[in-house]
Amino acid sequence: MTLDAQELRLPLMAGLTAKQVEFFNAEGYLHVPDALTASDLDPVQAELEQIVDEAANRLVDEGAIDRDYAALPFPKRLIPLVKADASAAAGINFPANLGPAIFAFLHNRRLLDIVQSLVGEEIYANSCQHIRAKLPATGDYAGNLSSNEWARSTAWHQDLGVLLPEADDTLIVTSWIPLVDADAVNGTLRVLPGSHHEPLRRHVRPSGEDGGSYSVAPDELPDVEPVTVPVERGGMILLHCRTPHGSDPNRSDHIRWSMDLRWNDARMPNGRPQLPGMLVRSTETPELVVDDRQQWLAAWKLAQVSRRGARFYRW
């Protein structure tokens, strides 16, 4: 089959097909290969490279390292830095990183077309968002990084389990987007398919040495065969908020960089009301879409104070 000139001018993809939506609804997850192009992801990566570069220069100035490791590629450069000083990773994740490229990416048309297929036209970028540098699993990182889930497995959990009960009737969709090819070796996501049809499981919080992140109580884990989902750069995994998922340790020699970004219908409770998510697409109230990054920065600044003492977790 060949595409004519008209078809070639069409966007690469405008949302999910009916079959993809059907798969998501049945299985609680969906792998979408080639969802994004290099031009969608490269600016986000360049912003992270700059953050890592600034951290390297700071550590050189402070005498924590004797060179800046600039010759190492993006998937490797942070490794020697966090072996010397864990603070090298401090600027990567939200809300330390609210840079222009990640702000623009939260409004990416191709991404939002896909999200819209699941949550509808009123799209809220939930404040529960992460950019992760999942480190090769070794025991020699500075500070507590070696015991942190960044350098070990992420235990089975449902994203709804780390949000407040107000969101129990809201479909919150996670888009899990790697910036490098993600596979079983470097710790791509694993899911328990179909178990989103069941109720939310009780979550427990293990000690810091055991990861410290909320996870499904072991006696409540659904008896379902896990599926490991390899994703090449440009692809994404979509997850239902009741789908148990996690990841194994990164057994490769490079960092598994990824983003997990959450979305819901803006008219529904979002489960993290104390932190600033934002309306990113709307036909009902387009005037409330946040398209000025300064507004987002101001909202996060205000929240640094108003969040104090607020409850974030149900357990």
Ligand SMILES: O=C(O)CCC(=O)C(=O)O
């Ligand atoms: O990236 C990972 O390894 C875990 C991601 C995750 O748990 C999530 O997206 O909720």
